[in-house]
Amino acid sequence: MDRRKFIRGAGLAAGGLAASTIAAPAIADSMPKLKWRLTSSFPQSLDVLYGAANIFAETVRQATDGNFEIQVFGPGDIGPALKALDMTSDGTVEMSHTASYYYWGKDPTFAIGTAIPFGLNSRQENAWMYDGGGMDLMNAFFKKYGVYGLPGGNTGAQMGGWYRKEINTPADFSGLKMRIAGLAGAVMAKLGVVPQQTAPADVYPSLEKGVIDAAEFVGPYDDAKLGLYKVAKYYYYPAWWEGGAMLHFFVGLDKWNSLPKSYQAIITAAAAMANVQMQARYDALNPGALRKLVSGGAQLRPFSGEVMEACFKASNEVYAELSAQNADFKTAYEALKAFRNEQYLWFQVADGTYDNFMFSLQQKGAL
């Protein structure tokens, strides 16, 4: 995709308005006083996830000299965490900060906006969204729900979760009651896992009492807050269902179209800034948290090759089933898959080799 086209595209939806803005006195139209509400799916306790919305809102406020105020609300303030998209669609709020895969129950295509098993890593998600047609493709889909989406943060590859027993072979998944949601849960179910929905606050007691056997959450920094190593010490990696997990800012489509072009440009840039800075923040915080978890007793374990292969096979079965049922999913999945396959051809060369050499130096204490 052409970059200039992308940037200009930010203003296209407001075509008529932008044209009149040029003719009219500049100030009144370009810096109107606006007060919007943004609902976040993330509690303040998950400060990096929640914080990305603050970075965004604060940038918009400063860039408009306080004329465009976006107030950030947490789950429960206006409505439930997982209704952020719905509240944006129906105009309860002007915008939201959430993960599109939370809404995969409405349509599995939503999962592709965030992460799918054996999908893209964090950098590749940016490449697909900004430059590989991903944003246009996903927005053509989001439009059906009356929202416009902008990439709004990433966690990087997540951890595979906490387990009360070791997972050595695919058979060890059989009968496992695991807190895991969405598409990943559907794949895990093929391997015999019984996926559970568990609110973050309930994960610790549920593992402690054996109500569940395993739970996936995010990565070291967020996981450390739950203290799960005390009740399920085996900490597996990676989350093959989240090689990168991209968040979105959703804006009601009519609200987006009503904005002056200048405000659309500011929102676009502020979202990109929140996007890159959220990943930066997780990357800066995760190493210390990992050390803390390991010194607290967490037993780090990689999923074996055999386990990963079985999960990959199960994922492809789920993709085939969903593609047969849902044309939007098929279109988006095939676009992402083609992009992914080219990305992994290239990433193993310069980036992969460089990183692997640095890992080897770290492992032998040479850094």
Added chain:
Amino acid sequence: MDRRKFIRGAGLAAGGLAASTIAAPAIADSMPKLKWRLTSSFPQSLDVLYGAANIFAETVRQATDGNFEIQVFGPGDIGPALKALDMTSDGTVEMSHTASYYYWGKDPTFAIGTAIPFGLNSRQENAWMYDGGGMDLMNAFFKKYGVYGLPGGNTGAQMGGWYRKEINTPADFSGLKMRIAGLAGAVMAKLGVVPQQTAPADVYPSLEKGVIDAAEFVGPYDDAKLGLYKVAKYYYYPAWWEGGAMLHFFVGLDKWNSLPKSYQAIITAAAAMANVQMQARYDALNPGALRKLVSGGAQLRPFSGEVMEACFKASNEVYAELSAQNADFKTAYEALKAFRNEQYLWFQVADGTYDNFMFSLQQKGAL
């Protein structure tokens, strides 16, 4: 570093001005008509590097409804490519888009803003700059040259360059006339390389005539434009001197301080957007370019472990020498090194394992 502090920090330098802005009628102060000149170190032919400045300038223009225009100039339009920093320092231009390591001859500390041998990868550079104290630390140094720097793009890990003969052991570097600049050239010199300065247009004929034996450039997308596989077919990876190469936007410090806080916020967000989108564009374009190079006859070769180890050792010698001579270098290098070592502890876990599994699937044609 606290995120809010970082965002607010964008306006701190303009303290007095910002305070008066609040009291005065908002519009006149917050959206003044400004026309700035930005000089880029990159020719238009390197469209991704040059293009990042256009993304930036176009975003600023749109965000300010055309009131703040930043005109982008290429090398030679106002002054030479490698005088971009100097022209920003002395007020010839208000800002520039360049790589700080071009100026390492003034002070080797400049190298740390872009990339140093066996330094950070692209994501880690963002983490260090935005969240690990890197921006504050580098700006304390840049201040001596009268400029304020903002991260402004990245290439990702680069390729190790084009060689007329195979490099199997460190001894093969001995006597090699190689186009390689900066700190990497100083490290290569320890291995017997004779570093050469060669303008991009001269690289092909110099290799063809044997004036040089090897040349490093960027990555597949830019390298493909030079057609070097025809005259030096061995294409090595990775560039251990550029695990990621971060560009900067430099703004004259007095110019930065004279801006209303709203324009500072817009520049900060637009630079972050250019930063993430330049990396995205390279990632999207490199796979196809790599295919083209290989089908044209390029022989892909990884540097051997023995070669990489020797280069790492030589790099550490150079770091020790520079640290003994230069206190700014020592401070910045030690901060970056401590951050790097923690980063590589973590990156090998979730991200590294995920990527390596995906590489294995790609290699066996399973994707």
